[in-house]
Amino acid sequence: MSKSNNTEIASLGEFGLIDRLTARLKQRNASTLLAAGDDAAVIDLGEEAMLLTTDMLTEGIDFDLSYFPLKHLGYKAIVRGANDILAMNARPEQAVISLGVSAKISVEALDELYEGMELAAKELGIDIVGGDTTASMNGLIINISMVGRAKKEDIVYRSGAKEHDLICITSNLGAAYMGLHLLEREKRVLKDIENPEPKFADYEYLLERYLKPRAKSNVLEALREEGIRPTSMIDLSDGLASDLRQICRSSQCGARVYLERIPIARQTTELAEEMRIDPVIAALNGGEDHELLFTVPLDKQEQVARLGLVDIIGHITREEAGVVLVTPDGEGIALKAQAFDR
Amino acid sequence: MSKSNNTEIASLGEFGLIDRLTARLKQRNASTLLAAGDDAAVIDLGEEAMLLTTDMLTEGIDFDLSYFPLKHLGYKAIVRGANDILAMNARPEQAVISLGVSAKISVEALDELYEGMELAAKELGIDIVGGDTTASMNGLIINISMVGRAKKEDIVYRSGAKEHDLICITSNLGAAYMGLHLLEREKRVLKDIENPEPKFADYEYLLERYLKPRAKSNVLEALREEGIRPTSMIDLSDGLASDLRQICRSSQCGARVYLERIPIARQTTELAEEMRIDPVIAALNGGEDHELLFTVPLDKQEQVARLGLVDIIGHITREEAGVVLVTPDGEGIALKAQAFDR
Numbered sequence: 001m002s003k004s005n006n007t008e009i010a011s012l013g014e015f016g017l018i019d020r021l022t023a024r025l026k027q028r029n030a031s032t033l034l035a036a037g038d039d040a041a042v043i044d045l046g047e048e049a050m051l052l053t054t055d056m057l058t059e060g061i062d063f064d065l066s067y068f069p070l071k072h073l074g075y076k077a078i079v080r081g082a083n084d085i086l087a088m089n090a091r092p093e094q095a096v097i098s099l100g101v102s103a104k105i106s107v108e109a110l111d112e113l114y115e116g117m118e119l120a121a122k123e124l125g126i127d128i129v130g131g132d133t134t135a136s137m138n139g140l141i142i143n144i145s146m147v148g149r150a151k152k153e154d155i156v157y158r159s160g161a162k163e164h165d166l167i168c169i170t171s172n173l174g175a176a177y178m179g180l181h182l183l184e185r186e187k188r189v190l191k192d193i194e195n196p197e198p199k200f201a202d203y204e205y206l207l208e209r210y211l212k213p214r215a216k217s218n219v220l221e222a223l224r225e226e227g228i229r230p231t232s233m234i235d236l237s238d239g240l241a242s243d244l245r246q247i248c249r250s251s252q253c254g255a256r257v258y259l260e261r262i263p264i265a266r267q268t269t270e271l272a273e274e275m276r277i278d279p280v281i282a283a284l285n286g287g288e289d290h291e292l293l294f295t296v297p298l299d300k301q302e303q304v305a306r307l308g309l310v311d312i313i314g315h316i317t318r319e320e321a322g323v324v325l326v327t328p329d330g331e332g333i334a335l336k337a338q339a340f341d342r
Numbered sequence: 343m344s345k346s347n348n349t350e351i352a353s354l355g356e357f358g359l360i361d362r363l364t365a366r367l368k369q370r371n372a373s374t375l376l377a378a379g380d381d382a383a384v385i386d387l388g389e390e391a392m393l394l395t396t397d398m399l400t401e402g403i404d405f406d407l408s409y410f411p412l413k414h415l416g417y418k419a420i421v422r423g424a425n426d427i428l429a430m431n432a433r434p435e436q437a438v439i440s441l442g443v444s445a446k447i448s449v450e451a452l453d454e455l456y457e458g459m460e461l462a463a464k465e466l467g468i469d470i471v472g473g474d475t476t477a478s479m480n481g482l483i484i485n486i487s488m489v490g491r492a493k494k495e496d497i498v499y500r501s502g503a504k505e506h507d508l509i510c511i512t513s514n515l516g517a518a519y520m521g522l523h524l525l526e527r528e529k530r531v532l533k534d535i536e537n538p539e540p541k542f543a544d545y546e547y548l549l550e551r552y553l554k555p556r557a558k559s560n561v562l563e564a565l566r567e568e569g570i571r572p573t574s575m576i577d578l579s580d581g582l583a584s585d586l587r588q589i590c591r592s593s594q595c596g597a598r599v600y601l602e603r604i605p606i607a608r609q610t611t612e613l614a615e616e617m618r619i620d621p622v623i624a625a626l627n628g629g630e631d632h633e634l635l636f637t638v639p640l641d642k643q644e645q646v647a648r649l650g651l652v653d654i655i656g657h658i659t660r661e662e663a664g665v666v667l668v669t670p671d672g673e674g675i676a677l678k679a680q681a682f683d684r
Contacts, residue, residue: 006448006450007448007449007450008448008449009443009447009448009449009452011449012449017449017452017475018475020449020453021452021453021456022470024453024456024457024460025456025460025463025469025470026460026464026469027469027471028464028467028468028469029435029436029467029468029469031435031436031491032435032436032469032471034471035469035470035471035472036471036472036473037472038472040472041436041438041471041472043435043436043471043489045387050392050489052436052438052471052472052487052489053438053472054438054439054440054472054473054474054485054487055440055474056440056441056442056474056476056483056485057476058442058476058477058478058479058483059479060479060480061442061476061477061478061479062476093371093373093374093385094371094373094374094383094385094394096383096394096395096396096487097396098396098397098398098485098487099398100398100400100403100483101351105351106348106349106350106351107349107350107351107353107354107359107362108348108349110351110359110363111362111363114363114366114367115366118366118367118368121367122368122370125370125371126370126371127367127368127369127370127371127374127377128364128367128377129369129374129376129377129378129383129385129394130377130378130379130380130382130383130394130395130396131378131396132396132397132398133359133360133363134398134399134400134403134404135400135403136400136403136483137400137401137402137403137480137481138402138479138480138481139479139480141398141400141442141478141483143396143398143440143485143487145394145396145438145440145485145487147385147392147394147489149373
C-alpha cells in the first residue's frame, strides 16, 4: 500500500474517483460498444446488444441484518441488479451471485436469502445461473452481476436527453429513505429492551419501499406499447439530485425541476416532520428509491400523462442553465448532489 | 435470521452447500444453456455462446494486504476471472469490477490495484467495462465478473471426460501454496521487528506463482492449432484432488493419477520439507495453482506430449473405479478433496 501519498477517497468528490480509476482503462475489443459511464456496459451481438452490470452490497453499509429480513434482502439485491438493465431499456435475463459469508451465517439464513432472490428472479423472468461463495472475515457481502439483452436501436443511454424533453419519474420519492430512518430509530430506541416492540404503525408503506423495492418493468412495457422510447434514462438510486445531474452531465444539458411537482407520499412527509428532517431533502437526496428517472420528447406529454404511471416533474434545458430546482414562488436553486444550497 | 435451526455451512461438505442453494433455482429463459455446475454459465447467442462468471476475493481470507502488493492483487483478480472463461475453452472479452473499500484504503492504493487489473486485461485482451464501488466496514472486497465468447461447438465442459481419456495439467503443482506459506511464515517471524528483512532467497519462484499467476491461454491456442479439443476442462484452483473430483463427478467417471507423474518444482519440495509439510499434500490439496486441468482422447497422446506444454498425469476410468492416486509402488489410494487417506 502506498505510504507517501494518501488521498482520501471522499476528497475526489461526486464523479472524481470513478473518472480517475477508469481513465487508465483501454478498450481493445470491437464488441465493446460502451464501457463505464452508464447503468450497464453494452456489448455488441450484431442486431442485438448485451448489457452487463455489477452491484455490491456490504453488511453494515448497505444493509443491517438486525432488521433487514434475509428474504427481503435477497429480493432487493436482484431488483437492484435488474434495475440497472431495465434503465437501459433492456430485458434482464441472467444473473450470477457472489456471496462473502461470515461464520455467523447459517445454512438456513442462506436458504432465506436465496428464496428472496429466486422470488424476484421469477417475477422479473431472470435466471440465476451461477455464483461464487467465499468466506468473509466480517459480515455478509452480496454481489449481483447481471446480463440482459435488447435490440441495439432500443437501448436508452444516459446521454440522450435533449433540450425541451420532459423529465419523468416512476414513483414518489424519499419513502425508502424515511423507511430506513424509521428502522434505524427503532433499533436505537429498543436496543436495551428485552422484548422490543417496534412502532411501525402507519408507516408500513415506508418500510416496504426500503425493504422490498419493486422493479418498474411495467412502466417500460407501457411505454413500449405506446411507441414511446425514452431519450435518456437512469436507475434512481442515489437520489433525484445526483441522478438527474448524471443525466445532465452525460447529455451535456441542464434541467429545471419544479418542487411542487415532485411527488412525496403523505407518510414520507409525516415521518420526516416527526423526525425533524426536511421532506424535500429526503425526496431529493435520500436515495434508495430504485425507481426510473427518464426523459421523453415534449410532444409525448399527453400520451405519457395518460398512462397514469409516471410524474412529469420538469424539463431539460441548455447546459449553461445548470441543474435547477424551482420553488413554488418561482425561485431557482442550484440542485446539488449531496444537499441543495438555498 | 433463522434462530431455531442453525446448520453450520461447513457441515454440508464439499459440494453440499452449492447443491442445496441452487436446488431451488429454476431456469426460465431459453437462452440459458447451462446454469451452475461449471466454471462459467453458458448463454445462447445463436452460433456462438456467451460465458458468464463471477469471482469474489475478500481481505483476510483470499489475500493479506500486509504482504500482497495491490498491483499484483489486481493482476491476479483478473487472471482468476479469465481462467474461468479460458477453462470453458472460450476467449474472455469484458470484465466488470465491484470494489468494497474500507476507509483505510487511499486513492493511490486503488490506482495500484487498477494498474494491475489493466495490465492483466491488456495481456489477455480483456476490456474492463465498468463496475461498482461501495464502502466496506471491514477490509477490501474485490468481485470480478467476466464474459467471454466461443462457438458453441468449441465450448469444453467439465462433463465431457470419457473412459481412457488422458488427464493433463499445464504446470507443476503446489508452488503457489508453498509461496503463500512462505509469506505467512515471514509475516509471523518478522511481526515484532522494526525493519524486517524477509528471507525469500531461492524461493522467488514460489512467491511469483502465488502473487502473480499467469493465465495459460497459450496452451489453449497451441491445442487449437493442433486441432485438439479437450473433452473436459476445469480451472485448477482448489487443488488437483478437489478439481479432478469435480470433473469426475460431472462426467460420471473415475480417474487414476500417478504420483510419480505429478510435477512438483524443486523449490516446492525444498520449502515443504523445510517447513515439515508433505510436498505431495501441497501438490494435491494446496490449491491456488490457477492452471488448467483437462482431458484429451487417448489417441492424442503423442501430439499433446510433443507440445511440451503439459504433463499427462493419468487417465479416466469408469465411475465405479473411483478417483484414485497410484503410488510409485503401485498402491491405489482414494483421492479425497481435503486430504487423502493412507
